[in-house]
Amino acid sequence: MIKEDFESWEQFEERIRELQDIRAATAEESSMGVSHLLFRGQGDAAWNLETTLDRTDNGPWSFSKYFHLIAIAQPQIETFTNRRWEIEGLQELIKWSSEYDNLWRKFPAYDYLVFLRHHGFPSPLLDWTRSPYIAAFFAFIKPHSDRVVVYVYCEYVGSGKSSSSDAPRIVSFGPNVRSHARHFLQQSEYTIAAQFQGDEWWYTPHERVFAASSLTQDCLWKLTLPKSERKKVLEVLDAHNLNAFSLFQTEEALLNTIAVRELELR
DSSP states (O other), rough: OOOEOOOOHHHHEEEEEEHHHHHHHHHHHHHSSSSEEEEESOOTTTTTOOOTTTTTOOOBBBBBHHHHHHHHHHHHHHHTTTOOOOOOOHHHHHHHHGGGGGGGGGOOOHHHHHEEEEEEEOOOEEEEOOOOOOOOOHHHSSEEEEEEEEEEEEESSSSSOOOOOOOOOOEESOOOOOHHHHHHHHHEEEEEEEETTTTTEEOOHHHEEEESSSSSEEEEEEEEEEEEGGHHHHHHHTTOSSSHHHHSSSSSHHHHHHIIIIIIIO
16 A cells, blocks of 8 residues: 655645556556556545444454345345345355355345445445545545545556465456446445455455555555645535535435535635
8 A cells, every 4th residue: 555645635636647647558558457446535544444344343254144134134125115136045145155266256136235335234345436536525525534535446457366365355346236326426336355264255354455565456545635625625526516415416415515515615
């Protein structure tokens, strides 16, 4: 992980353009491709990259244990949301979790997991956005310390991905999934961090992967900014119609957007 501290929004924007240009130039030269950049904003530069499942006290979580949890929750969720998900049976999911090569194949119940993530259920998915400006909005809308952070992630850089069979690794999932509208409004993508232990896959913290620095895969930049830039940043973003209402489209988000405009930005 590369940590860089900036004192102004303009410096941050310039660095983002540099990273995007470097990524584009590398992609042109590479025969194996370069993944696109993903971004994640957080209101405290001291916070780690953690999933909501990481923050629970019931871990560690095997894939089978988590599949069992969401299977128990499914009938209640479907009853009150009037939605249905076609998901493999629990025994099939447990069997899937025990086969090493399955992690690189279609992830079961992915659309259901994305729905759960967007509605506050503890999730192994770490959510990212393809937009650095959406990430900046989430960093600045409710800052929790004097410095906020936008993470920039590039999964692979021109040489594919590799690791030993028992090492923790990060796997990304693309944007094409039937989900809540905010998934598309926020240009969302997701990653999981996992490790094969014993006879099945287990979720593991993303930080374990990022601690092993690499120039060819799982590259991470941590770009911090002072909270004092908040008003400027929110004004710039709102001028481009990037605000709570455009990202969530709920009544609560509308009121939040109006309040920010009238009480803070006017």
